[in-house]
Amino acid sequence: MNYQFDFNFLQGNFGLLWDGLKVTLQLALVSNIVGLVLGFGLCLLTLSRWFFLRWPAQMFIEFFRCTPVLLQIVWFFYCVPMLFNVFIDPITMGVLALGLNLTAFNAEAYRAGVQAVPHEHLDASVALGR
Template sequence: MGGYTWDFSAITRNWDQLMDGLAVTLQLTGICTVIGLVGGFLVCLMAMSRLAPLRWIAVAFIELFRCTPALVQIIWIFYCVPFFFGVFFDPFLMAVLALGMNITAFNAEAYRAAIQAIPSSHEDACTALGLSPLKKTVYVILPQALLMATPVLLTNTIGLLQQTSLVAIVAIADLMYQGKTLATQTYRPIEIYTAVAFIYFAFSLPLSQVVGLWERRLRSRLA
């Protein structure tokens, strides 16, 4: 390290290319976050359903995506889905599918833990008021589940932002892919990868601070 000469011009000259990759990364993160928030709650309700077939399907989905590496999931969906099912999508959509299902499984568990923490007296009150299952879910369970699950959901979003870097292996031009390309082209991998790491850090740190703030507010509110 003592004899190494840093040259950050490789970053400044190619900043636009890195920002193009960042735009793809943020698109993936935003779309998959929405999928995970909505899909996670639906899968959670299925996993807690009294109907055994729905419950089995949801539990199998959750365990499959929680117990296998995200990288393996991405590669399998990119190469095996077209082979076995004859379904071909745009690579970006395939990445959304893979990452969306992954975060859906993790968010489903976050919702489940939050719903189980809701006092049973709240459900008794819904029954006493004659609320339908749909109204009980929308107006009572969902708001409270979101409130209590938010720290975990935000933590999952941070993990999702970082996991988007895995799509570089299937040649989607995200931040990591652009960084890898520039490292090869400029012969300055240390500077390029350091810049890429700081960009991920710059977006992850504020979210992690929000998680800590929300947890403190939640603890004080519940107290």
């Protein structure tokens, strides 16, 4: 295979690429913050002993973990404005779609971490008054 890489198409387009990189980093940073914060709250809801708190949280997690993120982005960008007559900035919709997806994945990671703590550690912390 004697393929020669040709990057001549990049000449003069570095400004557009830089703008795209900035938008990508903004989306990643803000949606990760949203996912981390809301994921912890959703984790606490899934660990609740009350069914009416636990069930909607589990349904949210199952929905957002079992559908592809690209499908969620398309639904948020195209279907939410059509169905609910709500028109929001595309960057905000992207942050919302990615943030809710990351919320579901982080909630499951937090839940697994909380449930991985042995009961002996919890008993020891109660005995120490913590």
